[in-house]
Amino acid sequence: MSAATLSKLAVLVAWFGYATAATTALMAALTKKPKWLATAFWSAVVGVSAHVIGLLTIVLDNGRAPWGTLYEWVMSASLVIALAALVLIVRRQDFAVLTSVVFGVVVVLMMAGASQYQEPDALQPALQSTWLTFHVALAIVGSGLLLFGGIVSALYLVRHRWEDRCLASAIGESPSAPPPEGNPSAAEVFVDDEVVPLRDAADDLGVGGTGTATLVAPSVKVSTRGGTATDPRPSTGMTDKQVEFPRRGLGGRLPSSTSLDGLARKVFTFAFPIYTLAIFAGAVWGEQAWGRYWAWDPKETTSFVIWGLFAVYLHARATRGWKGTRAAWLGVIGAVTVVFNSFFVNLVIAGLHSYAGG
Amino acid sequence: MTEVTQRSRPGRPRAGNERNDQDAERDSGLDFSDLPPTPMRAMQKLGGWRALRSMRTAIWLLLTLVAATILPTLIPQEVANPRGVMDWKEKWPEMSGVLDRLGLFDVFSAPWYTAIYVALLLVLVLCLVPRTRAYLRQLRRSVREPGSGTMPELPHQVEWSVALPPDEVQKTAKATLRRRRWRLGRSNEIGQRVAEKGAWREGGSLLFHWSFFVLMAGLFATAMFGWKGYAVVVEGERWIENPISLVQYDPPAFFEESAHRGFAVELDSFDVRFRENGSAADFVADVNVVDGGERVIEQEVRVNYPLDYRGVKLYLHSFGWAARVSVVDPVTGDTVFDDWVTLEPGGPRNLHTGVVKVPSIRPQAGLEVYFAPAGVVLTREQAASFEDELGPNVLLAQRPGPPTADAPVLFFREYRGNLGIDEGPQPAGFLDKARLGKPVDVGVVTPEGKPFALEDGLEVTFSELRRYSRFQVKRDPGLGLVSVAAVLLLVGLVPSLYVSRRRIWLWIRPDESGSAAEGRSVITFGGLAFQRKGAFSAEFEDLERRLKDRLAPAPDDATEPNPEDT
Numbered sequence: 001m002s003a004a005t006l007s008k009l010a011v012l013v014a015w016f017g018y019a020t021a022a023t024t025a026l027m028a029a030l031t032k033k034p035k036w037l038a039t040a041f042w043s044a045v046v047g048v049s050a051h052v053i054g055l056l057t058i059v060l061d062n063g064r065a066p067w068g069t070l071y072e073w074v075m076s077a078s079l080v081i082a083l084a085a086l087v088l089i090v091r092r093q094d095f096a097v098l099t100s101v102v103f104g105v106v107v108v109l110m111m112a113g114a115s116q117y118q119e120p121d122a123l124q125p126a127l128q129s130t131w132l133t134f135h136v137a138l139a140i141v142g143s144g145l146l147l148f149g150g151i152v153s154a155l156y157l158v159r160h161r162w163e164d165r166c167l168a169s170a171i172g173e174s175p176s177a178p179p180p181e182g183n184p185s186a187a188e189v190f191v192d193d194e195v196v197p198l199r200d201a202a203d204d205l206g207v208g209g210t211g212t213a214t215l216v217a218p219s220v221k222v223s224t225r226g227g228t229a230t231d232p233r234p235s236t237g238m239t240d241k242q243v244e245f246p247r248r249g250l251g252g253r254l255p256s257s258t259s260l261d262g263l264a265r266k267v268f269t270f271a272f273p274i275y276t277l278a279i280f281a282g283a284v285w286g287e288q289a290w291g292r293y294w295a296w297d298p299k300e301t302t303s304f305v306i307w308g309l310f311a312v313y314l315h316a317r318a319t320r321g322w323k324g325t326r327a328a329w330l331g332v333i334g335a336v337t338v339v340f341n342s343f344f345v346n347l348v349i350a351g352l353h354s355y356a357g358g
Numbered sequence: 359m360t361e362v363t364q365r366s367r368p369g370r371p372r373a374g375n376e377r378n379d380q381d382a383e384r385d386s387g388l389d390f391s392d393l394p395p396t397p398m399r400a401m402q403k404l405g406g407w408r409a410l411r412s413m414r415t416a417i418w419l420l421l422t423l424v425a426a427t428i429l430p431t432l433i434p435q436e437v438a439n440p441r442g443v444m445d446w447k448e449k450w451p452e453m454s455g456v457l458d459r460l461g462l463f464d465v466f467s468a469p470w471y472t473a474i475y476v477a478l479l480l481v482l483v484l485c486l487v488p489r490t491r492a493y494l495r496q497l498r499r500s501v502r503e504p505g506s507g508t509m510p511e512l513p514h515q516v517e518w519s520v521a522l523p524p525d526e527v528q529k530t531a532k533a534t535l536r537r538r539r540w541r542l543g544r545s546n547e548i549g550q551r552v553a554e555k556g557a558w559r560e561g562g563s564l565l566f567h568w569s570f571f572v573l574m575a576g577l578f579a580t581a582m583f584g585w586k587g588y589a590v591v592v593e594g595e596r597w598i599e600n601p602i603s604l605v606q607y608d609p610p611a612f613f614e615e616s617a618h619r620g621f622a623v624e625l626d627s628f629d630v631r632f633r634e635n636g637s638a639a640d641f642v643a644d645v646n647v648v649d650g651g652e653r654v655i656e657q658e659v660r661v662n663y664p665l666d667y668r669g670v671k672l673y674l675h676s677f678g679w680a681a682r683v684s685v686v687d688p689v690t691g692d693t694v695f696d697d698w699v700t701l702e703p704g705g706p707r708n709l710h711t712g713v714v715k716v717p718s719i720r721p722q723a724g725l726e727v728y729f730a731p732a733g734v735v736l737t738r739e740q741a742a743s744f745e746d747e748l749g750p751n752v753l754l755a756q757r758p759g760p761p762t763a764d765a766p767v768l769f770f771r772e773y774r775g776n777l778g779i780d781e782g783p784q785p786a787g788f789l790d791k792a793r794l795g796k797p798v799d800v801g802v803v804t805p806e807g808k809p810f811a812l813e814d815g816l817e818v819t820f821s822e823l824r825r826y827s828r829f830q831v832k833r834d835p836g837l838g839l840v841s842v843a844a845v846l847l848l849v850g851l852v853p854s855l856y857v858s859r860r861r862i863w864l865w866i867r868p869d870e871s872g873s874a875a876e877g878r879s880v881i882t883f884g885g886l887a888f889q890r891k892g893a894f895s896a897e898f899e900d901l902e903r904r905l906k907d908r909l910a911p912a913p914d915d916a917t918e919p920n921p922e923d924t
Contacts, residue, residue, distance in 0.1 A: 129662045269855050276851060280844050288662045291586070291673035291830040293840065296438055296466055301431050308424035314855070315417055322417060 003061035004119060010054030011075060015110050017047025018082060021090070022103035029096035029253050037093055044086045044103070051079045067136045074113025074342065078106045080144025088263070094255045095263075102151050112343065129289060135281035139303075142275035143338050146310065149267035150335020153328040156260040160325055162251025261324070264331055265317065272310050279303055302341040309334040413485060419478040426474060429465055433457065436464040479574065486567050493560050506548050509863060513891070514898045515884040519869045520909045524549055524879045527866045530908050531881075538901065540862065549866040556859035559889070565850030569843045576839030585610045585617055586832035589672070591625040592680040592698045593824040596648070598622050599670060604831060605786070617833060619668045621649035628677060628825040632762075643674055643827045659829070672829040678703055678710060679731060681768055682822040685716055685723070688815050694718050700826050701729040702787060713789045714770070715777055716816075723816060724773040724789050726797070731823075733767030735802055767804055768820045771797035772812055858889035862901070881905070 020043035028036035055066040055076060067073045085102045089095040254260065282300070283293040294300060313330040316322035434442025443463050447454040454463075461468030509515070520527060528545060535542055535553050545551035587604030591597045599621050601607055601614070610617050626644040640660070647655035647667050659665045665672040678701055685695035694716050701710035705728060714725035773794040778784070801810040803820040810818045862885040869878035883902060887894030 273848070273851050273855065276848065280848070283844070285662075287837070288664065289673075291664065291671065291675070291832055293837075296430060296435065298431050298438070301427060305424050305427050305431070308420055308427065312417055312420050312424070315413070315420075319413055319417065322414075 003057050007054045007057040007061070008117075010050045010057065011110070011114075014047045014051035014054060014082075015107060017043045017045075017050060018103045018106050018110070021047060022100050022107060025090070025096050025100035025103065028093065029100060032093065034093070037091070037096060040096075040099060041086075041090050044082065044090050048079070048082050048086055051075070051082060055079060065133050065137065067140065069118040070116045070343075071113050071118055073136070073140065074109060074116070076140045077144045077147070077342065078109045078113065080141050081109070081148045082106050084145055084148045084267070088267075094259070097250065097253050098152060098155055098255065098260070101155060102148060105147070105151055129285050131281055131285035131288065135278055135285050138274055138278035138281055142271050142278045143342060145267055145271035146275065146306070146338050147335050149264050149271060150332050150338070152260055152264040152267060153331030153335070155254055156257055156264060156328045157325065157332065159251055159254040159260055160257045160328070162249070162254075163257055257324075261328070264328065268310060268313060268331060272314060275303075275307060275310070279307060299341065302337065306334055306337050306341060309337060416478065416481045416485060419474060419481060423474045423478060426465065426471055429462060433462050433465075435466075437466070479570070482567060482570065486564065489560075490564055490568075493557075493564060496560075497557060506546055506550065509865060509882055509884055510886075512863065512884040512886050514886070514895065515882070516902055517880065517882045518906065519871075519878055519880045521878055522909060523877045524866050524868050527879045527881060527909060531864055531866065531905060534904055534908050535862075535864075535901075538904075545864075545866075551864045551866075552861060553864070554859075554861045556857045556888075558853040559857040559859045560854075562850040562853030562855075562857065566847055566854050567850075569846035569850060572839055572846060573843035576836035576841075576843055578836065579839060580834050580836030582611045583613060583617060584832065584834045584836060585614070586830065586834075588675065589623070589829045589831050590700055590826055591623060591829065592700070592826040593625050593628055595698070596622050596624045599831070610833075619649070619670055621647055621654075621667065621670075623647055623665075623672065623829075625827055628827045630677065630825075641674065641677060643677075643829075645672070669835065670831065670833050672831050675828045675830040677825055677827045679729060679763065679766075680824050680826040681712070681727070681729060681766075681820055682824075683714055683725075683727075683768070684819045684821065685714065685725075686809070686817045686819070687719055688817060694723075694816075698824070698826070699727060700787075701727065709769075711787070713787050715779065715789070717777055717779055721774045722777045724775075724777055724794060725770040725818070726773065726789055726791075728769040730765075730767050730769075731763035732765045733769075734765075735767060763823055765804075766820075766823050767802060769802050770800065770818065772799040772801070772814075772816070774798050774814065858887050858894065860885060860887040860894055860897075862886075862898075881909070 021040045024036050024040040024043060027033075028040055055072075058066040058072060062068070066076050081102065085099060085106075089099050089102070092099075255263075279300075282303075286295070286300075287293040309330055313327055313334065316327040316330060430438075434446060436443055446457075446463075457463060461470065465471050522530075528549065528551075531551075532542060540553035540555050541557070543552045543554075585601075585608055587601075587607035589597050589599075589603065590605060597603055600618050601609065624646040626646060628641070628643050630641045631639045643659040645655075645657055645659050645665055646653050647657075647665070649667075655665070655667060657665055659672060659674050661674050664674070680698040680700050683695065683697070683699045684693055686692070687694045695714060699712040699714055701712040703710050705711035708730075710729040710731070712727040712729065714727060716723040716725075773789065773791065773796075775794045778790045778793045784790070798814065799812045801812055801818060803810045803818055805820055805823055807820075812818065862883065865882040867880055869880045871880075883905065885894065885898045885901075887897075
C-alpha cells in the first residue's frame, strides 16, 4: 500500500469517526444518556488519531508540512477544529448540541476538501521557506479556531433569541409588570441607577449560569418603555423575577447564552493573536520571496477583512449596545469570511495564494 | 461606583464636563474604599460620554473600512490584476465606467478609502490621548498612600490576627507582596495600603493601538523615499543601479537624486534545475556587486534569499532565454542591430516571444520573434494544421519534454514601416502592429546556421543563446519602522487580551480586643480582579497562605520571625 493510499484511508476513518461523533452527540442531547456522550467522545478520539496519522503520512512521505495543496490545507484546518472540540466541549453534556454541530461542520468541510484532492508533490521553490511553514501553520490553527468560535457564536444567537422569547413571555405573565409591546428588548431595567435594555442587564449580571436553566434576576427592576424620562422608576413594576427556562427544543438543549458567549470569547481571544502572527509571518515571507510584505493580493485583502472583523469583535465585547448579539453576529460573519478565504479566494480568484493555477 | 450616578445622555454634551471630571479625578481614587477605575470608567471620567461615543464611532469606522476592503476581493484591481480590469471594461462597459469613476478599480488609493482610515486614526488619537494620560496618572497614583476609609465590599476578603506588632507585620507583608511583584502603595496613618498588578493589560492595549501610528509612519517613509522596479540582466552582462536602467520604475515622491547608489550588478551565471514534470525545482543566480570599481559582494541570489546592498534589495523574480541577434544592412554594410533579445515564456504553442526594433534604417524594421529552446521546424502543411491566431506561416513548435535548450530555433516575422517610437515611450516588448501593417517576410535562424537573408536584403544572425534573470529591485526605507510596529503591536496585543488587572487591600492595625493583646495585630486582606476572576481566587488564596505562613510565629523561636525569609 502506498503512502498516499494509507493517508487517504486514515482520513476516511477520521471522517467516519467525526460523523459518528456528530450523530452520537446529537443522540446525547436528545436522550441525555451518558453512554451516547461516551460514544461521541471515543469516536472523536478515534477520528482525531486517524486524522493525525493521515497527515503525518503526508509529512513523512514528502518531507514537508501537510499544506502543499488545498486538500491538505483543509484537512489540517479541520484537524484543528476537531482537536479544539475534543479538548473543550466533547465531554460536556450541556454542550452536546454544540459538539454535534461542530463535528457536522468538520464532516462537511472534509468533504469539500476531498473534492479538491490532488496527489501530493514537492513544493515549488518560492514555497520552500521556514517563514512560510510558520505562516501556514499559524493560519491553519487561527482559521480553524475562528471557524470553531463562529459556530459557537451562531448557536449563541439561536439560544439568545430563544431566551429572549422565554423572558418576554415571563414578563408578560408577571402581574406586577405590564407586558412590553412587541419585542422583548423593549423592557428596560435599572442596574446601579442606569437604564439599560433587559438583555444587557442580564449579560452584566452574568445571569443564566453555566448550563442551568434558571434566570435569577434578584436586583433587576423591570419596567417598560411607558415610564417617564424624568422619573424612570415607576411606582409599579418593580419586582424580582425568576424565570425558568424549559429544557425543550433546540434552544432549551443548548448551553445558556452566558456560557456560549464565554466559550466564544475564550476561543476568539485565543485565536486572534495567532491569526495576527500568521499575517505577520506571511508578510515576512512575502518580503523575502516576492520583495513586498503587503500587496493587497486577494488573500491578503481577505485576511485583513477577517482581522478587522475580529478586532471589532474584541472591542464590541467591551462596549454597551454592542456586546452580546451584535458581537456574536460579528463572530459569525468573521467565520463565514474565513471559509470564503479558504475556498473561494483560493479556487476562483487568481493570486499568489491560489492553488488553482498560480 | 459613585461616578456612574452622573448620568448625561449621549448627544447632549455637558457644560463644564472637563473641569468637573478633573475635580472628581483629584478627589477620588486615593480613598481606601475606592475601587480602581476600569479603562472604560476612566474614559467616562476624562472625556465623559464623548470618549465613549468615540469608541462607538471607532467601531463603526473600522467596520466601514472592513466593508470597503471586501470590495477589492470581488472587483479586480488595477494594481494587482490589470488584465481583469480590462476584461470587466470590455464585458460591462457602462457599469465599469461608473466603477472607474468611484475609484473601485483602485480602491486602496481612492480618496474615500483614504478618508475612512484617516478618520479612524483621528478617532483613535482622540481615544488614546486621554486613555494614555489616565494610564500614566494611574501608574503614578498607585504608589501613593490611600486616604483613610473603610474596606470596600470585595469578592475576596479575610481577616485574622497575629502575635506581632503592626509595624513588624507591615514590613513582612510588604516584603511578601514585593517578592510576588505587586506594585505597592505606601500605607496611610491607620495602616491601610493597596497594591496592584496587571497594569500591562491597559498598557498593552495602548501599545497595540499606538503601534498603528508607527506603522503609518513606516508606510509614509516608503511612499516618500522608497522606489521599486525591475532589472533584466543577461548572463555575463552588467546592470547599473539607476532610474534609466529600471523597467516599470516606480520612483520615490521625494529626493530621487539621493535615492540611488549607482553600483553595478553582474550576473555570472544562472542555473535552473527542473523536475521530471518540467516544473522548476530551484533557480540560482550567481551575482557580483561592483561598487566604486571594486567587487564588493559575491552572492547566490535565489527565491527567498534576496541580495541586500546599501539599502537596495534585489529579489530573483523570473528568468528566461536571451538571444544575441544582429541585423546587417548589406547596402551600407552596417550592422544596424546587435543586442540581446529577451524572450518571454508563455507565448502561443509554448513558444517564447521577443521583439527586435531597428529604427535607424528607412523604412524602419521590426521583428516579431518566436523562440523554441527545443524547436521543431515544421513544413507549411504541418504548420497549417495548427489553427491558432498565428496563422499558417509560423513554422515552429516547441518539442514536448524538459525545457532544456538542446535545439534552439528562432523564428521571426518582419515588419517594415514606422515603429512609432518617436511619438512616445514604448514598452520594450511591444511592437505597434496596427501601425506597421502586415508582415512582409518570415525567417528561421539557429545559432549554428548561416545568417538568414530576407527578401528586402536584411541579414539576420542568431549567434548565441544565454539565460537572463529578472530581478525585482527596490529600496524601502520604511521597512524598519513597519517591522518595529509589527513587533510593538504583538507585544501589546498579548497582554491586552490575557493579563488581568487586580488590586488588593491590606489593613493592618493593632488588636485592641483584650488585655492579652499586647503586640498583636489584626490583618484585613481583600482582593478584586477585573478579568479572569476564576484564576484570581486561586492567586488570592495562595497569597493569603503565604502571608499567614510568613506571619506565623516560627516553631522554635516565636518572638523573632524573619521577615526576609522566603
